[in-house]
Amino acid sequence: YGKTLEYLSSCESTQIIAHQLAQQLVPDGTVVLSEEQTAGRGRMARKWDSAHGKGIWMSIILRPDIPLQRAPQFTLIAAVSVVRAIEEVTGLNPDIKWPNDILLNGKKCTGILTELQSDADGIQALIIGIGLNANQEMEDFSDEVKDIATSLKLKKGSPVSRQELVRSILYYLELYTAIYIDEGFAAIKLMWEGYSTTIGKPVRARMAKETLEGIAESITDEGVLQIRTPDGKLHGIYSADIEMKN
Ligand code: BTN
Secondary structure (H helix, E strand, C coil): CCCCEEEECCECCHHHHHHHHHCCCCCCCEEEEECCECCCECHHHCECCCCCCCEEEEEEEECCCCCHHHCHHHHHHHHHHHHHHHHHHHCCCCEEECCCEEEECCEEEEEEEEEEEEECCEEEEEEEEEEEECCCCHHHCCCCCCCCECCHHHHHCCCCCHHHHHHHHHHHHHHHHHHHHHHCCHHHHHHHHHHECCCCCEEEEECCCCEEEEEEEEECCCCCEEEECCCCCEEEECCCEEEECC
């Protein structure tokens, strides 16, 4: 991945550029990377702070030949790839909060946003947006996020190489995607579960219309989180904000 690379000094959002490129038949693994985003976006219509030169603001265009309903698995493949890359390049050991938050000491250092282009023939493009806080200092974070966000530099105590991180993220994403296509989701799921802080814990899941509390029991082969509520029922969660209780 990354053989076709669009490298920008500034843009609104690499996701927007990637969506445009994806419609022009660019190859699988095309990467859009920007030093800064002026309107970086997060999940659930939130904004994503993307200060110039401080982090990795990147979107990857994938064209996997899989049915639409398996698309959420790619968020988990991306999360595992980023964690592996952070481990390799920095020696830090982040964990994953379902589905896509990468945390250091409970604070978010990376978010992943997966968006789709599809039609009657299925998936035309999967756009995986990765926002990784690399070299921010505390004062680089806005008041809104400073209690919940962190950077690799803050945790490590020294600057990290964004270039090495990009190389390593793309390497692992390509490797794990190949494993997934050849062998299925099981191997990815095992790795994901190994990094997860969510499974086996009491959680509160905030969704658009309701909030559920229970034990996060497992993820399914589709990447859906299963929460067991106190009445014994098992609920499949496709999209939510997860809060760890206690
Ligand atoms: C989240 O809400 O946790 C997901 C954040 C995703 C941010 C990345 S930065 C690169 C790409 N471009 C965007 O506008 N968003 C994603």
